[in-house]
Amino acid sequence: MEKSSKSYWKLGLSLVKSLLILVMLSILYGLPDMLLFFPMPDMIIALAQTIINIFVIRVFINYYKKGINKNGFKVNRVSPSKEIILFLIAMYIIVMGMDWVFNNLFTIETPENQQLIEELFLSAPISMAISGVIIAPISEELIFRGIFFNLFYKPEAKFGKLFIILSSALVFGLIHETSPSLSLIYYSVMGAVLGLTYLYTKDIRYSIFLHFVNNAVAFGVMYLQ
Numbered sequence: 001m002e003k004s005s006k007s008y009w010k011l012g013l014s015l016v017k018s019l020l021i022l023v024m025l026s027i028l029y030g031l032p033d034m035l036l037f038f039p040m041p042d043m044i045i046a047l048a049q050t051i052i053n054i055f056v057i058r059v060f061i062n063y064y065k066k067g068i069n070k071n072g073f074k075v076n077r078v079s080p081s082k083e084i085i086l087f088l089i090a091m092y093i094i095v096m097g098m099d100w101v102f103n104n105l106f107t108i109e110t111p112e113n114q115q116l117i118e119e120l121f122l123s124a125p126i127s128m129a130i131s132g133v134i135i136a137p138i139s140e141e142l143i144f145r146g147i148f149f150n151l152f153y154k155p156e157a158k159f160g161k162l163f164i165i166l167s168s169a170l171v172f173g174l175i176h177e178t179s180p181s182l183s184l185i186y187y188s189v190m191g192a193v194l195g196l197t198y199l200y201t202k203d204i205r206y207s208i209f210l211h212f213v214n215n216a217v218a219f220g221v222m223y224l225q
């Protein structure tokens with residue numbers, strides 16, 4: 001009984017530690033975007049953001065590399081085979097289908113996160129394009145797929161794969177929309193698609209690529225409006 005209590009206590013401490021790491025990395029990820037709220041020319045903000053983000057992403061990559069393959073989830077650099085290309089196409093079709101469903105079958109208000117992005121895009125289009133299309137896919141995939149899987153994936157758990165997909169999807173959704181709403185479901189489903197991509201390919205580059213394509217299309221639509 002005492003041994004069991006110690007095990008639960010150790011598990012609890014490990015969980016708290018992992019959550020704190022995730023929170024700190026998320027805060028670090030958001031710091032460069034604070035420059036968008038300063039009254040500076042767009043090009044200066046874009047340059048400063050890019051320089052800071054290079055160092056921030058380096059931290060994420062180093063932390064990710066230290067944790068890979070230590071918890072039973074084996075990752076590799078996988079060449080883009082026909083199966084992977086078809087899988088990525090299927091995942092993007094799911095994303096487009098999800099967009100159609102939420103835009104046509106539900107009355108979904110523009111999330112606060114999206115409203116802020118659109119407002120900032122009007123005042124700092126270059127900075128927002130770099131941040132949203134390039135930085136966000138790299139940083140968010142490293143944190144909410146790569147590092148998240150390192151911290152919370154338990155191969156011995158009965159529903160370990162299902163748990164890691166759903167939990168990472170929910171955290172990804174909450175980062176973008178904190179209130180219980182259709183928007184939270186939308187972002188969580190997007191997170192599940194990206195998580196499934198990482199789980200299937202076992203190569204973070206493919207979820208980054210899918211994330212990049214989705215954000216590039218979204219910013220392209222904003223630019224054309």
